[in-house]
Amino acid sequence: MPDRITSWHPSPSKPKFVPPPGAVDAHCHVFGPMAQFPFSAKAKYLPEDAGADKLFALRDHLGFSRNVIVQASCHGTDNSATLDAIARSNGRARGVAVVDPVITGDELARLHGGGIRGVRFNFLKRLVDSAPKDAFLDVAGRLPVGWHVVIYFEADILEEMRPFIDAIPVPVVIDHMGRPDVTQGPVGPDMRAFRSLLDSREDIWFKPTCPDRLDAIKEGGKGDPWDDFAAAVAPLVAEYPDRCIWGTDWPHPNMEDEIPDDGHIVDMIPRIAPTPELQQALLVDNPMRLYWSD
Structure with a gap:
């Protein structure tokens, strides 16, 4: 069995930024615990346990009120760990599932009753076969x-993805902006291509998330405090304020080499959403509209 990966900071700092009341961490995950919720035999990584108790403790430490739990690829299409965390949240969590394409209507209805409000389609070859x-x-x-569809892909296949995205009959949320090269700046080719996608449909949303991934030293960025990310992403949030949601990405799958401090990740928020109005939209109004409209 491969070594299990610890990808989260052991003692994240308290952020200087105080989120507005009702703020939602709209992109996070749970791992296991493995003894109760085994990982998929097809998983590309084997993480240490990071279950609901840890997630909710972090939520409170960072000053958030709610979570949207996105099914992690290490659990495959068994959404039991995500559903369990939602059930234990006292109504303060919703979720995004990963499903087998042959899923039945009855099973989709069961997921809806368990707090799921979207499905995720992952196109990262290093994570899915x-x-x-x-x-x-x-x-x-x-x-x-x-419900809506969440899509995860990298910038180099964006044009290839356009016909598929155009054909999706429900709102679409793009994880981590399709992983643009933020070192190109706010008007670099990756950001221009992503704006073109956003302009093609009014119901495409995005997550201006993961400075730790997109501005990592090993990716050619500067690392924490992720200045390239802030410069590239702030204009995007300002231009599309009603179509963005934010999340920590905790417990940061596969980030064992450069584990980010979650307090620092939260302190990125006022750098990409500098006004109270933008912060309210990004952290409260938009995710509530998408996940708690009922």
Whole structure:
């Protein structure tokens, strides 16, 4: 068995930024605990346990009120750990599932009852073995009312993804802005291509998240405090204030080499959303509209 990965900071700092009341960490995960929720046999990494108790303790430490728990690839299509965390949240969490394309309507309804409000399609080859677009579109056409599709891909396949995204019949949320090269700046080719995608549909949302991934030293960035990320992303949030949601990405899958301090990640918020109005939209109004509209 491969070594298990610890990818989260052992003692994150208290952020200087105080989120507005009702703020939502709209992109986070749970891992296990493995004894109760085994990892997928197809998982590309094997993390240490990071369950609901740790997640909710971090939520309170960082000053947030709610979570949106996104199914991690290490759990495959078994959403039990995510559903368990939602059930234990006292109504303060919703979720995004990963599902088998042959999922039935009854199973989708069960997920809806458990607090799931979207499905995630992952196109990162280092994390998944296959991403069948036709099957994904079939699922997207059968989702419960009010659900959306979350897509994770890298910038170099954005143009290839455009016809698939155009065909999705429900709102779309792009994880981590499609991983642009933030060292190119706010008007670099990756950001220009991403703006073109956002302009193609009014129901495409995005997450201006993961400075620790997108501005990492090993990716050519400067690292913490992630100045390239702030410079590249702030204009995007200002231009599309009603279509962005934010999250910590805790427990930072596969970040064992450069584990970020979650307090520092929160302190990125006023650098990409400098006004109270932008912060309210990013952290409260937008995620509540997307995940708690019912």
